[in-house]
Amino acid sequence: MLVHLLIAAAGSGRRMGASGNKLLLEVAGRPVLAWTLDAALACAAIRWIGIVGQPVDAEAVAAIVAAAAPDRPVQWILGGDSRQESVRRGLEALPAEAEGALIHDGARALVEPELLERCAAAVAAGRAVIAAAPVTDTIKQVDAAGTITATPDRSQLWAAQTPQGFPVGDLRQAHATARERGWSVTDDAALFERLGLAVQVLEAPPSNIKITTPFDLTVAEAVLAARR
Numbered sequence: 001m002l003v004h005l006l007i008a009a010a011g012s013g014r015r016m017g018a019s020g021n022k023l024l025l026e027v028a029g030r031p032v033l034a035w036t037l038d039a040a041l042a043c044a045a046i047r048w049i050g051i052v053g054q055p056v057d058a059e060a061v062a063a064i065v066a067a068a069a070p071d072r073p074v075q076w077i078l079g080g081d082s083r084q085e086s087v088r089r090g091l092e093a094l095p096a097e098a099e100g101a102l103i104h105d106g107a108r109a110l111v112e113p114e115l116l117e118r119c120a121a122a123v124a125a126g127r128a129v130i131a132a133a134p135v136t137d138t139i140k141q142v143d144a145a146g147t148i149t150a151t152p153d154r155s156q157l158w159a160a161q162t163p164q165g166f167p168v169g170d171l172r173q174a175h176a177t178a179r180e181r182g183w184s185v186t187d188d189a190a191l192f193e194r195l196g197l198a199v200q201v202l203e204a205p206p207s208n209i210k211i212t213t214p215f216d217l218t219v220a221e222a223v224l225a226a227r228r
Helices: 032-041 055-068 083-093 113-124 168-181 188-194 214-227
Strands: 003-008 046-053 074-078 100-105 129-134 148-150 158-167 200-203
Touching: 003 032, 003 083, 003 113, 003 158, 032 046, 032 055, 032 113, 032 214, 046 055, 046 083, 055 074, 074 083, 083 100, 083 168, 100 113, 100 168, 113 129, 113 158, 113 200, 158 168, 158 188, 168 188
Parallel strands: 003 046, 003 100, 046 074, 129 200
Antiparallel strands: 100 158, 129 158
16 A cells, blocks of 8 residues: 655644744754654655645745655645644645555654654554554543543543554545534544544654644754754
């Protein structure tokens, strides 16, 4: 099965305190998105890469792609008003031969090629999977007044991450159904869950963080320094 990758790259800088796309901020001397793209290009199982973003960032993203000198097609795709709509547009832009798709947040710039390889292999075998990490903190459910109402059993809780991988036909159908029924979700696995389709978790390493705040930039700098 040919596995293709969509990178969601319309990152907001709100929680980062930045005026523009956080993926264009520098970490260890390079844009966040450059590190994400490096990892994707180091994964031999990925045949094609689509970067889904907003028009204002198109020129900057093109420069990042050019600097990476990719050895396979990397295509710019105009995103939508939400992550869900952007992924749907990304699916529409996939080459006709695409059979399996990985969806990855550009802000998870520390993703390891090995994790991408494991997700791609699962998708190539016809499975739907997400990278995830077991929850280690005790989780509290809290009401609007700030009062604890429940303490879920953390042994059954996982924190969802990306990459997430799916057979293309199933994912397209899931997005079409979501559009018809007005569903709004925060990740693609949630669409499969609503449709009763099985999704498995693949454990991700602790470094697979999403760069969202200035503290995350500090952590990412340290991780990249350790890798070098």
